[in-house]
Amino acid sequence: MSEACGIEAVVFDVLGTMVDEPGGMRAAMREAADALEGAPGGVSVGQMLDVWREHVEQEQRRIAENARPYANSQVLDREAAERVAEHVGLSDAGALDRLASARQRMEPWADSLVGLARLAERFPVLALSDAGRSALLRLNAHAGLRWHQALSAEDVRAYKPAPEVYQLALDAAGAPPERVLMVAAHAWDLRGAQAAGMRTAYVQRPVGDPPSESDSFTCRSAGLEELAAMLTVA
Numbered sequence: 320m321s322e323a324c325g326i327e328a329v330v331f332d333v334l335g336t337m338v339d340e341p342g343g344m345r346a347a348m349r350e351a352a353d354a355l356e357g358a359p360g361g362v363s364v365g366q367m368l369d370v371w372r373e374h375v376e377q378e379q380r381r382i383a384e385n386a387r388p389y390a391n392s393q394v395l396d397r398e399a400a401e402r403v404a405e406h407v408g409l410s411d412a413g414a415l416d417r418l419a420s421a422r423q424r425m426e427p428w429a430d431s432l433v434g435l436a437r438l439a440e441r442f443p444v445l446a447l448s449d450a451g452r453s454a455l456l457r458l459n460a461h462a463g464l465r466w467h468q469a470l471s472a473e474d475v476r477a478y479k480p481a482p483e484v485y486q487l488a489l490d491a492a493g494a495p496p497e498r499v500l501m502v503a504a505h506a507w508d509l510r511g512a513q514a515a516g517m518r519t520a521y522v523q524r525p526v527g528d529p530p531s532e533s534d535s536f537t538c539r540s541a542g543l544e545e546l547a548a549m550l551t552v553a
Contacts, residue, residue, distance in 0.1 A: 326518065326550065328492035329438055332479075332503035333448040333455070337435070337543075338425035338462050341526040344368060347421035348403070354414035355407060362407050370406050374399040379449075379478045389476035391451030396422055422450065423457040428524065432463055434543030441551050443467045447488045447501070449478050480511025489515065500537065502546065506530045520546055 334340045348367040355362065375395050381387040400419035409415060438444055446469040448455050455471045458464075468491055475483040485501070492499045496516030503509050504527035509519040519536040522543055523529070530536065540546040 324518075325498050326442065326500050327494040327498040328443045328445060329500045329502060329550070330445045330447050330488045330492070330512075330517070331435075332501075332505060332508050333446050333458065333464070334422065334425065334450060335524065335527050336502065336504040336522060337431045337446075337464055338427050338458065339526075340422065340425050343425040344371065344421060347418055347424075351403065351409055351414055351418045352407065354411045355409055367403050367407060370403050371399040374402050382478060383481060391454070391473045392422070392449060393419075393451045393454050396420070396454075420454075420457075423454050424461050425458060427462040427464065428543070430543045432465075434547045435464065435466075437544070437547040438550060439465070439467065443492065445470055445488055445491060447479075447484065448472065449484075479508055480514070482511070482515055485512050485515035485517060489517070500550075502543075504528070506534055506536075509536055510534070522546055 331337055345364055345368065348364045352362045352364060352367070378387060378390070378395050378398065382389055397419040400415055403409070403418065404415050435444060444467050446455065446459065446464065446466045449472045450458055451473045452471040455469055459466065459469055470487050470491055472478055472484045475487050477483050489496055489499055497518060500518045500520055501509060501512035502520045502522055504522050504524040506521065506528045509521060512519050521530055521536045521539045523541050538549060540549060
């Protein structure tokens with residue numbers, strides 16, 4: 320794939336694609352377990368993560384089904400942290416606050432900053448995240464991610480893969496869908512982008528949602544530097 324393909328802008332998922340969300344959340348759960356009174360030996364970090372994920376995923380589904388008014392990621396993360404605290408008996412208010420904001424402190428993957436900078440020399444680069452506006456601001460600052468524009472799904476009061484989220488990126492890019500490339504480590508996210516007419520690039524990460532045999536994306540790469548090489552070849 321090269322510039323000859325007519326790409327005018329590159330849009331990136333952030334959580335999981337540009338930053339190590341699963342690793343960061345495991346670390347946050349371990350930190351919360353360490354704050355428990357007494358020995359936390361019987362606390363399972365895996366179970367804590369399951370409680371968190373189940374709540375966030377359930378509430379995002381309810382929002383998509385109009386069973387709940389829109390709530391941004393900070394609200395859902397706070398609720399999830401409170402569920403985890405109830406599950407393990409965490410009563411330390413400071414530890415709870417830190418757990419609730421954990422997704423604002425994720426570390427970038429080793430190739431994220433270099434790959435993003437290389438692509439930014441050739442294309443407008445945009446973030447498109449389910450993270451709320453202020454959460455995305457803090458996450459980008461913590462991880463050192465530098466975008467030409469960072470877009471939050473909060474602006475359309477929805478979560479991916481709702482079509483209006485991808486339209487947000489297309490409107491910002493000011494280009495036809497077939498000239499905008501969506502980059503993600505989650506096949507479900509790329510399928511949503513495809514439904515909006517966008518081109519798609521799967522980037523392999525140690526975690527994420529890998530493509531199925533039936534998925535046909537514009538390109539696939541083992542990492543962001545490889546993708547940058549594919550897109551910027553002369």
